Amino acid sequence: MRFYDYDMVVVGSGPAGQKAAIQAAKLSKRVAIIEKASQLGGASLNTGTLPSKTLKDTIEYIHGLRRRGLAQLGAALTRQLTLPDLMTRKDQVIATEVAVITHQLQRNHINIIPGTAAFLDPHTLNVTQSDGQIDQVQASVIVLATGSRPRRPSEIPFDDRIICDSDSFLRTTTNPTSIIVIGGGVVGTEYASMLAAFGINVTLIDRRTQMLRFLDVEIAQALEAQMQHNGVTMRLGQEYLDISVTDTGYPTVHLQDGQTMTADMLLYTMGRIGNTEALNLGTIGLTPDQHGQLSVNAHYQTAIPHIYATGDVIGFPALAATAMEQGRLAACHAFQLPDAHKIKVIPYGIYSIPEVSMVGRNEEELTTANVPYATGRASFREMARGHISGDLHGLLKLIFHRETHALLGVHIIGAGATELIHIGQSVLTYGGTVEYFIHNVFNYPTMAECYRTAALDGLNRLHHQPPSH
Numbered sequence: 001m002r003f004y005d006y007d008m009v010v011v012g013s014g015p016a017g018q019k020a021a022i023q024a025a026k027l028s029k030r031v032a033i034i035e036k037a038s039q040l041g042g043a044s045l046n047t048g049t050l051p052s053k054t055l056k057d058t059i060e061y062i063h064g065l066r067r068r069g070l071a072q073l074g075a076a077l078t079r080q081l082t083l084p085d086l087m088t089r090k091d092q093v094i095a096t097e098v099a100v101i102t103h104q105l106q107r108n109h110i111n112i113i114p115g116t117a118a119f120l121d122p123h124t125l126n127v128t129q130s131d132g133q134i135d136q137v138q139a140s141v142i143v144l145a146t147g148s149r150p151r152r153p154s155e156i157p158f159d160d161r162i163i164c165d166s167d168s169f170l171r172t173t174t175n176p177t178s179i180i181v182i183g184g185g186v187v188g189t190e191y192a193s194m195l196a197a198f199g200i201n202v203t204l205i206d207r208r209t210q211m212l213r214f215l216d217v218e219i220a221q222a223l224e225a226q227m228q229h230n231g232v233t234m235r236l237g238q239e240y241l242d243i244s245v246t247d248t249g250y251p252t253v254h255l256q257d258g259q260t261m262t263a264d265m266l267l268y269t270m271g272r273i274g275n276t277e278a279l280n281l282g283t284i285g286l287t288p289d290q291h292g293q294l295s296v297n298a299h300y301q302t303a304i305p306h307i308y309a310t311g312d313v314i315g316f317p318a319l320a321a322t323a324m325e326q327g328r329l330a331a332c333h334a335f336q337l338p339d340a341h342k343i344k345v346i347p348y349g350i351y352s353i354p355e356v357s358m359v360g361r362n363e364e365e366l367t368t369a370n371v372p373y374a375t376g377r378a379s380f381r382e383m384a385r386g387h388i389s390g391d392l393h394g395l396l397k398l399i400f401h402r403e404t405h406a407l408l409g410v411h412i413i414g415a416g417a418t419e420l421i422h423i424g425q426s427v428l429t430y431g432g433t434v435e436y437f438i439h440n441v442f443n444y445p446t447m448a449e450c451y452r453t454a455a456l457d458g459l460n461r462l463h464h465q466p467p468s469h
Contacts, residue, residue: 002135006030009139011117014042015320016311017145018101020327025108027335032111034127040101042147044320047167050097054090056194056351063197063353068390082175118280122304141306141334145327148312151271156243163251163266176200176264180253182240183270184211186350191267193352196231203261209237216362216411223413226354226393274313300330308334322346345429349418354394357421360409360428363399372402376458380414384445391415396450398434398458405433416447423451434458
């Protein structure tokens with residue numbers, strides 16, 4: 001048995017773990033990361049964010065050919081490409097990114113300890129390697145960034161070939177012509193929309209009547225309409241009774257309304273579970289909730305002050321971008337770095353086809369809070385750039401204070417939404433008003449001009465409307 005001693009040990013090498021470790025290393029602390037997987041990067045890099053976005057990017061490229069009036073070329077490419085072909089490009093991107101992360105950690109003199117961590121006492125972890133050897137690691141600060149994994153209910157006959165979760169789907173070698181997606185959350189929506197754009201017959205089943213409740217209602221409805229236009233059959237407000245496999249080897253779903261649906265493949269995307277069961281948390285008196293998640297305070301401390309938790313393991317919003325910042329802030333707090341700021345404004349991105357992104361508050365929240373607001377809209381079809389790229393169905397909506405004109409929220413649906421949102425995020429973070437977009441010159445032709453059009457639209461409506469909430 002080998003003994004190690006560090007200032008900080010991070011369990012997990014996903015976005016939260018990486019940034020916590022690097023921040024501590026920049027403060028000249030002795031840092032190690034414990035990682036049980038054979039490859040660094042966590043779910044974000046290996047099974048989540050990056051692979052799904054790479055798939056989406058490739059599919060969007062082909063889909064974009066159709067929008068740009070090159071439908072024959074798009075159709076020819078789709079005929080030649082299979083789903084496993086798309087997976088090859090994803091593997092290339094992952095390999096490059098793993099190399100980048102490994103280099104970054106080495107450059108900052110962060111030790112990587114392979115194995116599975118379990119608490120012995122509040123400052124000591126046992127690390128079991130794949131060959132059974134156990135190392136002991138002590139640290140004055142411990143950051144749990146163990147991430148999450150897809151929920152796999154025992155009654156569902158997963159075989160990771162025709163019945164998959166979002167992890168095993170990325171290893172698929174089948175080339176389905178039809179697929180049933182169960183779960184209309186972010187993961188289900190992203191996969192359903194991209195697979196339909198690729199030409200696969202997709203049915204999306206969800207017991208909720210509205211997709212993605214945290215979105216602005218108008219944007220959520222526009223996404224639903226666009227997905228249906230792209231060929232997704234929506235079965236919202238539908239409970240499934242059971243999932244089985246037919247004698248001929250096809251997954252079948254029995255719905256509560258008596259209908260039966262069959263497809264070549266089924267993708268189950270309902271919920272994720274925090275990876276906490278191997279940590280032996282009971283020994284130190286920490287208890288995760290039923291989803292395996294840990295609760296933390298504003299500084300990401302658990303009930304034991306020197307043990308922090310960040311990223312998916314603490315639940316919503318469970319985004320790579322927020323996880324990175326949480327990890328960094330946890331390290332700042334642990335080593336009393338004075339300049340750590342609170343995350344003020346978080347943009348949310350959904351990499352569906354079309355993309356959706358939002359920052360700030362939506363109409364429903366402002367109505368509940370009795371804030372007087374006004375809205376301005378710009379349709380992508382009003383932009384020269386929209387016609388050049390064939391992106392005619394997008395919408396950018398600004399929400400601003402009716403009296404002070406301070407920007408309160410930006411909601412976008414359409415190609416490039418996750419990039420466009422950052423313009424609004426900057427104005428929101430620095431407390432700007434909607435007039436900024438009118439007095440500012442945007443490159444022409446760009447989609448960014450939507451901000452100006454939406455601002456003019458909002459102020460025009462405001463001046464021509466009797467005051468009302």
